[in-house]
Amino acid sequence: METPTFKLEGIVKSKDEMEDFEGPLALILLLLSKNKIEIRDVQISVILEQYLEYLDEMKRMDLEIASEFIAMASHLTYIKAKMLLSSDEEPPSELETLMSSLEELRRRDLYAGIKFAAEYLRACRERGIGYFTKPPEPLDTDRCYSYIHPKEDLEKAILAVLSRGELEAEISPEILTMPQKIPYSVSQKTEEILSALRSRGTVSIRRLLTESQSRTEIIATFVAVLELCKMGSIILVGSDENPVVSATGI
């Protein structure tokens, strides 16, 4: 069935949905029953020809395919016949009317019950939403990840992120890569200077400053040097042009 003559676009939503159907007849039947296509748009003769060709191609008549086909074709013929005959619009009998309204009433009552149950579930959800489960413990100590995901999981995840619609209006690469504020604490710098001294012995102040990446960091470095001098943890040596800090051994 490479070239069906009926149009399915916009009726079938996804490829997955198509997979529920084996062959075009089952699909047509379903669409007809949902009133999504009109029976008069379906040319039975064309479908039959195509389907027979398809069966021929299979050379050997598979009994299961054939019986299913016959079941579907007969149903389709029934629907089409009913449509052709009903042009004379014989009014439904009183019994038929009563039966169908009973069925509709049953459906409506059932649906009302379901709506009530949905409310109940909503309340349950409030309770259950707080439970967190934990991932299973890995069997071995190797922490490398070994679960095999279908790659669609990634697509789903990124769509979940994107569809939350909480993205800021514009994300320019600059904003993304440039941290807005870099807080350098003096105590952090003090530690860094001391550890530099531990590994290198002496360090020139020029070097400490040029290693700093921003104005705030330079200021923090400078204050840290002053603090350390005051505490007696370091001493300044070297020339005025090139002062060098050296650890006092504390």
Added chain:
Amino acid sequence: MQIKELEAALEGILFAAGEPVQINRIADVLGQDRQLISDAADRLADTYAFERRGIRLIKLENSLQLCSSPEFADLIRRVLEARKPPQLSQTALEVLAIIAYFQPVTRAHVEKIRGVDSSYTVGSLEDKGLIEPCGRLKVPGRPTVYRTTPAFLRSFGLKSIDELPMLPETEKSEGQLELQDAISALIEQEETQCGDLLS
């Protein structure tokens, strides 16, 4: 195995599993009676709740699972950088209710009760892990049938599907009874007429 040790083993097993574990499976491995395991689980669950601990033991049909206590949900969410799951829509709750009550059930059945196409919602509930396909009906078209998952029970705080309230008995509602009577009367009348004609 002593009672205390049994509870500890149960705790260790459920902790390591993370996921729901069948009571039968635990009973087999521990070489103990199923009822004994079930009782130990009940005691453990009571202890957690009574001592207001950070974890809870929940029963899901025939399985057991450890989870965190709901009181700490917000804190945990903040530590784990997780987002609060979005509220389920009215549509989603209705479809979920139909599947929960009538499982295993096809999408067509759901649509018949709701009277509208529900494929989008069924798909999204499946994505959320609240329902799962469990085979296909042996009728032309071989439609998929769905059921609810253990994650559904857990995220609605239910122990079992039986905890859902009974659907109201509509068979004997006034409207339905009236219609049924009318139909019976009509059938009788027709039969009598046929009988008259034949006799």
Added chain:
Amino acid sequence: MQIKELEAALEGILFAAGEPVQINRIADVLGQDRQLISDAADRLADTYAFERRGIRLIKLENSLQLCSSPEFADLIRRVLEARKPPQLSQTALEVLAIIAYFQPVTRAHVEKIRGVDSSYTVGSLEDKGLIEPCGRLKVPGRPTVYRTTPAFLRSFGLKSIDELPMLPETEKSEGQLELQDAISALIEQEETQCGDLLS
């Protein structure tokens, strides 16, 4: 927060994480002193060990982790033999997807897109060998940029990053997102309305 409640919160957090969690992180979220958390962890660890429970609390440098008690290792293995390896959480999957699609990226980028702090998750993905640092950006602060690893490709059955499922055009993200939301909303609305009309 009372001492008992603090211990319970700690238990809940460590349980849900399953992985090591930094003490600092917990202290920040609970708004408590680091030492207080550390002490609570010690008490909790003692309780577990003293009562010969099925779980243990271990301290690793600056982190805490719950794990199952080693005495039950054999039982646990037997119960869980046939199970699958653990799976990534939704949060982890989201962060991983962002890194996979936009690599190389900084943590700041990930956080910008998700709108929540994600440092813990980035760290745990790195621990699992799914992402790796690949240099630093030449901007102030020199933030680390991350990319996915060969182990990532293996876990998702990809031969190369080019095989990632195509994203709907991200260029016009804003408009597109609005549109996507509108469409989803419309579909739900239609389903609901149709339902209302019929009922």
